[in-house]
Amino acid sequence: MWGDGRPAGSGAGGAAVTVVFTNARDCFLHLPRRLVAQLHLLQNQAVEVAWGRQPVFLSWVEGRRFSDPGESVAEISRQVGRTLGLSDGGQWLESVKPMRVLPIVSGC
Numbered sequence: 001m002w003g004d005g006r007p008a009g010s011g012a013g014g015a016a017v018t019v020v021f022t023n024a025r026d027c028f029l030h031l032p033r034r035l036v037a038q039l040h041l042l043q044n045q046a047v048e049v050a051w052g053r054q055p056v057f058l059s060w061v062e063g064r065r066f067s068d069p070g071e072s073v074a075e076i077s078r079q080v081g082r083t084l085g086l087s088d089g090g091q092w093l094e095s096v097k098p099m100r101v102l103p104i105v106s107g108c
Contacts, residue, residue, distance in 0.1 A: 014048075014095035015039060021078040021088040030063035030075035031096070039098055046099040051091060056084060057099060 015035055024030070029047060041047065041060065048055045063075055074093060081088065 014097035015072065017072040017074045017093050017096055018089070019074050019076055019081065019086050019091045019093055021081045021086075022075045024075070024077045026061075026077060027059070027080050028076075029058045029060045029096075031060050032071060032073065033062055035072065035074075035096070036060075036062050039096065041098055048095070048097045048099050049093055050095045051086070051093050053085070055095075 015038060017031075017035065022030070029049065031041070031047075039047075045060075046057045047060050049058055050056075058076075074096065076084075076086070078088070
């Protein structure tokens with residue numbers, strides 16, 4: 001399952017990443033460009049994030065501070081991360097998946 005400390009799988013259509021706290025003053029999950037492309041994320045689309053508890057739904061932005069374009073690191077505000085019960089640097093998010101929201105259709 002975990003073996004080398006990393007999750008074995010990332011779920012259907014998702015990706016496994018490690019989370020790092022920042023001093024950002026926002027509530028967004030900052031994702032590297034490679035991950036945004038891999039997940040085919042669209043602007044204004046929420047992501048479902050899970051790490052062994054009930055998933056949470058977050059808004060995301062493309063992070064600009066990633067030194068290695070291949071790294072699987074997500075950044076989040078220290079305050080938001082702690083509120084969610086995450087730990088800095090060593091916390092693996094088991095999956096980050098795009099949210100699918102169906103439009104509301106009114107019946108006639």
